[in-house]
Amino acid sequence: MNRSRDLASKSMLIGGNVSLQALDPVRAESWLADLSAAAEQADCHRLVGFLAGTSADRSNLGAILDLSPYLNGLMLGHPEWVDALFDQTAQKQIAALVAALNEPVPDRASEGEEMTFVRRSKNQVSLLIALLDLFGVEDEAYVTGWLSELAEAVVRRVVRFCLNDLQRRGQLQLPDMANPEKGSGLFVLGMGKLGGRELNYSSDIDLIILFDPEVPAIVDPTECVEMFSRLARRLVRMVGERTRDGYGFRTDLRLRPDPSAMPLAIPLPTALVYYESAGRDWERAAMIKARVVAGDEAAAAEFLSAITPFVYRRYLDFAAIRDIQAMKGRIDRHRGFEGLGVGGHNVKLGRGGIREIEFFAQTQQLIAGGRAPELRLLQTIPTLHALAQGGWISKDTASELTECYWFLRHVEHVIQMVADEQTHTLPETQEDLLRVARLAGYGSVLEFSKALLQRLAIVDKRFGQLFAGRDRKEVSPVLAVLSDETDERAQEWLAEAGYKRVSDVAHIIHGWGTGRYRAMRSEAAREQLTRMLPQLLEAFSSARDPDSALAMFDRFLQGLPAGLQFFALIASNPRLLDLLALILTTAPNLTETISRRPHVFDALIDPSFFGEMPSRDLINERLSAFLQDSPGHEDRLDRLRIFASEQKFLTGVRLLSGAIEGEEAGEAFSDLADEVITALLETVENEFASRHGRVLGGRLGLQGLGRLGSRELTATSDVDLILFYDHDADAEESDGERPLPVSTYYARLTQRLIAALSSPMAEGILYEVDFRLRPSGNKGPLATHVDAFARYQEQEAWTWERMSLTRSRPIAGDKVLLEKVGNIIRHTIAAHKADDKLVGDVASMRRRIGKDKPPRGPLDLKLLPGGLIDLEFIAQWALLAGVVPADFVGKPTVEVLAALEATDHHPAVSGLSTSMQMFSRIAQLRRLGPDNARATDDLPRGLAERIARSIDAPDISQIEAMVADSAAEVRAVFNALLPMPDDVDLPGK
Template sequence: MRQTEASANEGHWQQWRDWAEQNGVGVPEEAAFQEARARVWEASEFAALTCARDPQTLAALLADGDLERSLDAAAFKAQLGAALAEVEDEPGLQGALRRFRRRQMLRILFRDLAGWAGLDETLADLSALADCCIQESLRLLETWTRAELGTPHDGHARPQSLLVLGMGKLGARELNLSSDIDLIFAFPSAGPVVGGRRELSAEQFFSRLCQRLVQALNVKTADGFVFRVDTRLRPFGDAGPLAMSFDAMEGYYHAQAREWERYAMTKARVVAGEPEAAAELMAMLRPFVYRRYLDFGAIASLRNLKTLIDRELKRKGMADNIKLGPGGIREIEFIGQSFQLIRGGREPDLQIRPIQPVLALLEQKGLLDAETVAELTAAYRFLRNTENRLQGWRDEQTHSLPAAPAARERLARSMGYPDWPAFAQDLERHRERVQRHFDQVFADPDEQNGATHALAALWERDPDADEAAERLREAGFADPEQAAQRLVAFRETASRKGLSSRGETRLALVMPRLLEEVAASGAPDLTLERVLKVLEAVLGRTAYLDLLAEHPDALHQLVRLSAKSPWFGERTARQPLLLDELLDPRRLFEPLHRADLEQELEQLLSGVDAADLEQRMERLRLFAQGNRLRVAAADVTGAIPLMVVSDYLTEIAEVATAGSLSLTWHDLVARHGAPPGASEAAPGFIVVGYGKVGGIELGYNSDLDLVFLYDEAQAGRATEGARPVASEQFYVRLGQRLIHVMTTPTYSGVLYEVDMRLRPDGNKGMIARSLASFADYQAESAWTWEHQALVRARVIAGDAALAERFAAVRAQTLRQARDPEQLRADVRSMREKMRASLDKTRAGWFDLKQGAGGIADIEFMVQYAVLRWACEHPELTIWTDNIRLLETLIRVGRLPEAVGADLTAAYKALRALYHRNALQDTPGLVPDDQLGPERERVAAIWGELMGA
């Protein structure tokens, strides 16, 4: 049979040669062309018949050189535009489109089968061909329909046009050789048709236009067809209107759409329509497709969808379907799209359509390993090439491997194999790899990790109180009766909240595993109480139950960290979005440094409209909270040294403050314009951090002591905008808005509490003042305690040049010569006042910060020493943190080495205990028998240095 097909196709070639000879058309005789032509004619009856029946097409391609080059979208549009230049009606349009399509399909198919074009070019060319045919047809048909029916207007009396959404492979620009095109039609808003002979609505107009467009592309004439058009992906399917307004579409997708429609929308692209309206439509659809949280429900939905597909294929006996069958193209797409649906809302760079770049991005992000991506990409390319060879034979839409031996041999040869067994071996290898990776990604945790622990029955069948207590006692609970009561109370809470059937199913999956993890935690009583609070907080939000159900490792980390500290459970209960951080242990226990923090924040904010201030504030809070949780996780598990905890926490605060300032700057400049010469990079404004953030000693629950300063050179000038204000007023408003951005509660709480009382004149002072007036204040009016505070002050955000000037002012202030006795008396007096009002030391308990021999005593001694000797040792003004200041005091000989070492060791020990207390959500009090020697030594040094 293969010989018969080959002979027939060679006969078609001879027909073309005879025609060419009769019409004086040159026949390329180069060996390379002849070999390529033979490969094409063997692999495609469509190509052979097309040239035999319409010989001018190949002749034109040879004459103008198009057969030997790739074309871009502009070239397609120019060629089709020329072909349509004289078209005046729909029959003419249909004929011109089909002739154009025939020419381009022959060109694309020839280049593909000859090996002159790679897969990526073939898919791009086919997609560009479809785009061009849709766009040019719509251009003419919309003009003709308006001439007949009038012009559709929106609700504001403005003309409006149709938008065409390309779905599936067209949307992703991955169209194959004989594919349907899936289209959805939309228009901006309901309104009347103006200027027509009879009254029509915009929907009626656009429905008629859509019918004409579909007919122009889809109907089969003597010239064939352009593209088979499928409109069943539209809202309500065949039962829905052909075209819908944006509002109607939004209502459907956010209230009635099914989960598979989200999957389909990952590839949606506006292929025709006005750019502004297209951007509006995609912005409207994006929240439906990409959720702002990590959406692990998508895995279960896609798993279910694949099960339905498999069942249907099995029923129809279609195991050899390379698109939908086991290890087929659809499984590769499902893998990529599952990650897109889960993470695309939080990571906007995943909101792309073509599957190969998606896979590459997943490797870059560490979500799939390099070997997996390489195997999936190779399989995808192999399967898509196979799909094109199957469809290129007769220009028919098929995805099934042939059964006839001759057809199998032909397919193998077209793929570059000597025979079917060699091809089938590689095909099976690719499909097995795809199936394996698909099974790993979509493995059902219920099947893989079904709880077999004895505690599973506590949730699965709700035993009586005695049996429950006995099982809990055997599992190691110290107070099994109380633990049993907690479980009963939690079950009642879950019942009261009225979970959906899906929520009940997911909770039933989570609870047995949770109980098993809690029992193994080492502190089951406390841990159970803590993790049940988290589950209570997420009961009504199935997405988080999905996360814990689909990722047992995340559940394990929640239990593990809650066992070590109530801090995790309390914060996760308040902000369940923090559960997302438990997914990747590499990230969870490796906090980020500044450059990576900046990159992460930029990525988080990039997916939010610049005008959406509330959502950008929300993203800032998620950024800070998530990164603080990572630091705490690494801290309590010993993954990072304790003394770098504050370094990490301080960098998070700095990046969050800088991000807040950027957001605030843009918001205010949009209203008033910027001060002359100022820009985001050099705003003429700085944020000075005092206290713990200035001293790089931030804790988990610390607020930020801030002071805002601006460049006095801007005084007396106005901003350069439509609504100008004085520059001084601009900077005051900038400070006020910055406080608002950081402290106003959003869904996720506040970013940081901000304390402005350290600014000149305290609460009575201006929110922002010029650096020159700040310098004057420090030189002439500031109290000693304000100079003490300045020891720990540094710029944490804003203008780099102004920051250098601030550093000079600070250094000059701290290096003033002072009366040692008066200084000692001032510092000692301030310390006594502070201890009298703040020290919470009481019988049996010691205040780590304010108690005698505590943290504040060491800080005050360091501040005294800097102010006392900086005039002689300028290097004492370089650092703002106590550890390096102590090192400097030792180096310059102002503290004996043993004294400095004792203070350093005591400070580290006190800070370590303070951090631990913070993670236990307890105040800074410890039993008074802890750190006794260290406290006594600090108190003794205080007496020696401060004289009391």
């Protein structure tokens, strides 16, 4: 009696807070009695005593026995597995059972013994996982994770057994029998849910078996395909064949490349050639989750690295989005459900189901994974959170889909637990629905249905938004013009949209449809154009002059090398269409870039693009990567031009869109120039030295002046440079195969640098360059010895030359030399603080400029009296006069003026920095537009509106008035600080 009470009071080590209800409580008690009898027969006395009592755990076991025939069979067939829960938690048992599968295979193990071992292990782990799930102890992440670990361990064990057997037969010579996979060349990729560690309860496992035919372990290379294909067949049978102990895992090899033609085990070179030449987008999507689960990890790592560019493309082929959308369409057509439901609904493939959440994540991984490596994740839920973290989706979307995903996975599992069937469809009868509802922890079908429909509706809504707005329900009449430019309905549509010369516009559009341009010669490109033509025409119709806007797009299209990727990108990202229209109608230089390199638009799909301003370190990192595998000097020069052009474009787009303002653009353009010129100097110097050698103790450095020196470059600025050099005192000539005298060496090196910067090449020019600010201007040597520079500044330099030094800073080269140059510049500036001619010289220079180069319009901000020259001269005077500290040498003009305003030098200096900021913003934006635009009326309307927003003008009609008012105030300050002698003829006095 005492022993019975002890046994009855013993509790299972499982826990949980779910209270399950049986379909039939009487039947549940009968099942518990059957379990007790089986336990008695198996000498499981603790279980017998436990079942004789009453407890929540006992009630749950009875409900499970009644609700799940599959789990019923496992418990009645193996009561000892339940009895073991009195000794050790289910979690510890699961870990131990999986660990045992991962142990080395015994030397004399037979195939039959191994098949029995893996099946019994799988069944016991499956039961324990189910109990933890149904009792509410562990969540679905635990369930899917351990089911995946179990399947992986089973596959790994069988692969080891098969490799050992090939070794015994003399077909392999494995380097490490304790670890037979190592060096075998063979590996198994887990795909789908196994690859993502998201296996469901009764899932098939998708595998791809590959091998490296070059490994030394293969005894007869001519037989390796057949040998490893036999191993694959044996693996499928040992893992999946049903025996008296059940089965391990149903196994599917159909995800391998071209399964109707390829062997079961595929050589790596064959697989790589297939993916590179014939791989389809669904295979890209499948490869997202590919993970090595067994075999030679070194060979697998090599393959996965090689396949990465196929899966995650650096510059995404946006035509793939069309195929991704087609994948979505196929899901819609084949899932067999038009609405949301409960009875008969497929929780995996049906509307609002698991597949839609997976597709939601994988689609965006394909689109963005090439540019955002942080999205290259195997699992759905971490991917959703990474998408939210990167701004691709909202955090609310990620949270909603995460909760829905795990809910639906739980429902999927309980459906499968009923009979261990690979099904995802809810039953249709009320009794069977109630069975599923109660296994899922709900008391009624109504309660379960409400919870399920709520999640299905959320997923359906989010999934529907994935390509929202991209499918047009009605065919626009304008499409008729592609085949008939005289179509009346099409011309009426164009007229209503705002086009004036409709027959000319129709003629242009008709030419696109006939494939007149290279970009439109492929059928796929014309198909993509057809899809997006109404949206495209609507976007251009909002321009100030729609006809001109369309003509500009026509010229852009004429220069486009291929149209498919470009049109697919625009079609898949409608927000980019308005930006494209703005670029094409306002910014000729940006238009030229995208016509030459359409892939630069790829960057604009990244949600972080408009919020990110690359630092100089990030520019350096990207440039280094871009140049890393450059094969030679000319290629490196081309790559520098490509990189600079693309980065200028991206900064220009940020500026045009309003993501940044002019002062930020000036810094960005300058940072880019710094990095590109630094890389170019290294390239030119190394190439020059390969022929002419180097000078003993030779050092050189580049000093930037003008807008580059003050970090105020615009999109089209020249770069002002001086090249300094120094060397050992006894150096006379360079040491190469073609030695040169020292001065000639550096002069020619400078010529090479100028040519590399400004010579037209296939990829255009890098920068127009100006070396006229060197000592003695064009009369002096191209390269400047540092000591000669010091002497010149001390004895001969004019005031305007010293003024130019206030806008100078080191760009590239030897740091010690550049520090020496900096000291000379600071000494030169400090030495002229008391120069009584300074004010007159500065004022006279401004007077001469005003007389020789009058402004050519109200927005000619450089030459306008009170404009940029006045402000720059004031800043330069302030530094030379010592009113502003020398620490501000090389700083942006607006910062120098702000420092001047902070002094008490003169009461009239207030407002200069504000005017400088306004003029800089206008100048930066104006440089994006037509070269001859010097009045508001000359500006494209979109650009004028952007300028108005930038300077807080009420509308574009007020731009010129605001400029004139500020210029008058600046000119008054200039005259007060720097009075001009004999300036009666000077405009703007």
